[in-house]
Amino acid sequence: MRSFWSIALATLAKDIRLEWRSKDALNAMLFFSLLVVVIFVFSFDPLAEESRHIVGGLVWVAFLFAAVVALNQTWARELRNQVLDAYRVSPAPGNALFLAKVLGNFIMVSLLEALMAPLFVIFYNLRVLGPAWQLIPVALLGTWALVVNGTFFAAMSLRTRSRELMLPLLLFPVSIPAVLGMVAGTTSILTGENPAHFYIVLLLTYDVVFTTACLALFETVLQAE
Amino acid sequence: MKKAFPILAVLTALFLAYAFYQAMFVAPTDALQGDVYRIIYYHVPSAWTAFLLFFINFIASVQYLANAKPSTQRAANWIVIAVGIIGAMVPFVPQVRQWLNTIGMYPSSAATTALMIPAVYFLIGKYFRGQNLDVLAVTAAEVGVVFCTIVLITGPIWARPVWGIWWAPGDIRLTSTLVLWLIYVSYLVLRRFSDSAQTQKLAAVLAVFGALDVPLVYFSIWFFRTQHPQPVIGGGGSIDPRMLHVLLISWMAFLCFAFLVCWSRFRLEKLLRDVEEAEALESLLEPGGSTARTSKADVSLSSGPK
Numbered sequence: 001m002r003s004f005w006s007i008a009l010a011t012l013a014k015d016i017r018l019e020w021r022s023k024d025a026l027n028a029m030l031f032f033s034l035l036v037v038v039i040f041v042f043s044f045d046p047l048a049e050e051s052r053h054i055v056g057g058l059v060w061v062a063f064l065f066a067a068v069v070a071l072n073q074t075w076a077r078e079l080r081n082q083v084l085d086a087y088r089v090s091p092a093p094g095n096a097l098f099l100a101k102v103l104g105n106f107i108m109v110s111l112l113e114a115l116m117a118p119l120f121v122i123f124y125n126l127r128v129l130g131p132a133w134q135l136i137p138v139a140l141l142g143t144w145a146l147v148v149n150g151t152f153f154a155a156m157s158l159r160t161r162s163r164e165l166m167l168p169l170l171l172f173p174v175s176i177p178a179v180l181g182m183v184a185g186t187t188s189i190l191t192g193e194n195p196a197h198f199y200i201v202l203l204l205t206y207d208v209v210f211t212t213a214c215l216a217l218f219e220t221v222l223q224a225e
Numbered sequence: 226m227k228k229a230f231p232i233l234a235v236l237t238a239l240f241l242a243y244a245f246y247q248a249m250f251v252a253p254t255d256a257l258q259g260d261v262y263r264i265i266y267y268h269v270p271s272a273w274t275a276f277l278l279f280f281i282n283f284i285a286s287v288q289y290l291a292n293a294k295p296s297t298q299r300a301a302n303w304i305v306i307a308v309g310i311i312g313a314m315v316p317f318v319p320q321v322r323q324w325l326n327t328i329g330m331y332p333s334s335a336a337t338t339a340l341m342i343p344a345v346y347f348l349i350g351k352y353f354r355g356q357n358l359d360v361l362a363v364t365a366a367e368v369g370v371v372f373c374t375i376v377l378i379t380g381p382i383w384a385r386p387v388w389g390i391w392w393a394p395g396d397i398r399l400t401s402t403l404v405l406w407l408i409y410v411s412y413l414v415l416r417r418f419s420d421s422a423q424t425q426k427l428a429a430v431l432a433v434f435g436a437l438d439v440p441l442v443y444f445s446i447w448f449f450r451t452q453h454p455q456p457v458i459g460g461g462g463s464i465d466p467r468m469l470h471v472l473l474i475s476w477m478a479f480l481c482f483a484f485l486v487c488w489s490r491f492r493l494e495k496l497l498r499d500v501e502e503a504e505a506l507e508s509l510l511e512p513g514g515s516t517a518r519t520s521k522a523d524v525s526l527s528s529g530p531k
Binding site: 149156159160161162165166169170172173174176177180181202205206209210213217220221224 | 290293404407408410411414415418419420423426427430431433434435437438441442444445
């Protein structure tokens with residue numbers, strides 16, 4: 001068990017170090033979601049009251065698109081010089097690699113959200129009417145839901161033609177309940193009209209079900225021949 | 226077997242014509258909706274057929290994944306039996322029963338669905354093995370998407386005059402069906418875009434993910450007010466027995482039709498794979514063909530930077 005986590009942490013540390021030195025994916029994601037935010041600001045010019053009802057959707061659509069940019073880069077690094085093939089023949093457990101990649105993406109996307117959320121507050125003059133602390137579990141669970149399936153489907157689309165096109169086509173249909181949970185949860189917290197507990201439970205269930213499924217099936221996808 | 230196909234085709238055509246006659250002329254006109262309601266004789270049977278086919282796709286995919294190793298197969302067998310037994314009993318626990326009622330499901334239908342899982346699993350496992358499981362999965366998915374498309378087209382046609390709107394975004398059955406359709410379209414896209422060697426496993430994995438998604442989609446929308454008429458079969462709904470009779474005839478005709486289409490699609494897919502296999506074998510035996518073969522294998526192994 002110790003070797004499992006040491007492999008996962010070593011892979012994670014390697015990814016973070018590489019990302020820290022180049023900052024390619026993070027910069028691309030940040031600029032991309034900034035562009036999405038600006039385009040939304042031009043497209044919708046709502047009153048403060050209206051904006052509470054629509055910002056939940058806008059925020060998560062922006063993050064969803066930005067996350068796809070990051071997820072597409074996940075495995076690209078491992079394909080160069082056949083690193084992934086080397087990993088497949090090594091006795092290291094596939095799930096350690098998978099968890100490391102998921103954690104890496106989770107950190108990246110969470111960082112992006114922390115940096116972009118203030119922009120939405122500024123552009124849309126938001127004032128939260130519900131219990132604001134509940135936004136944190138919604139954001140964390142929602143991000144995990146996107147990232148765990150996204151990393152898995154990115155690994156799946158490695159084996160397809162035009163793989164960068166494939167990822168959103170596979171990820172979005174399966175993510176619909178999670179996206180609904182995030183959007184409706186955020187909206188109900190912003191407006192303070194409904195309690196958000198149901199959505200937090202929904203996201204938690206989604207995370208547990210799909211994390212289990214990913215861990216159970218990742219070895220099959222990694223070794224698919 | 227080949228001789229049975231045209232006979233079955235003719236019988237199905239007659240059956241469909243009979244169902245059409247029953248639906249259009251024999252079934253009584255609805256007191257509130259008028260003749261518009263008659264579209265349910267196409268809408269509802271298509272929906273049931275589509276769900277059945279998606280269910281078959283899911284079971285075949287699980288069987289395909291479980292067949293990889295004897296140990297996983299044994300584990301899968303026990304898991305499926307456990308799911309059937311637990312799933313058949315849990316809906317009758319009072320709390321669960323109450324909760325199922327609030328989301329518009331009947332304990333008996335939930336239990337029947339749970340019992341269907343082991344039944345269909347072992348039935349498919351008995352008659353289909355190895356590659357055939359994958360052929361069955363792709364057949365069921367393709368034909369299922371066609372029937373699901375019919376459902377999604379006939380639904381709004383009916384909804385416009387009766388509800389006054391084409392589509393109810395917050396409705397549980399509409400949205401679940403749409404998401405189900407999206408998942409299976411992405412399944413077919415994956416199959417189209419993937420290289421032949423790995424397609425089958427990846428597609429089976431995606432089918433499992435899709436099946437896990439369906440209950441979550443259902444629960445995520447359950448508390449919205451549901452516009453869709455409650456199910457009229459197997460519960461508290463009220464339907465004229467003559468209408469029910471026609472509906473069941475219509476469903477039987479649709480099932481025959483689906484079976485016919487699946488049969489010919491299954492044979493076509495088998496034939497395609499046989500041809501592919503023969504061509505691969507031929508290129509191996511040809512002088513100079515073996516080098517072409519290895520270079521192709523190299524490309525698929527080292528899917529390096531683009």
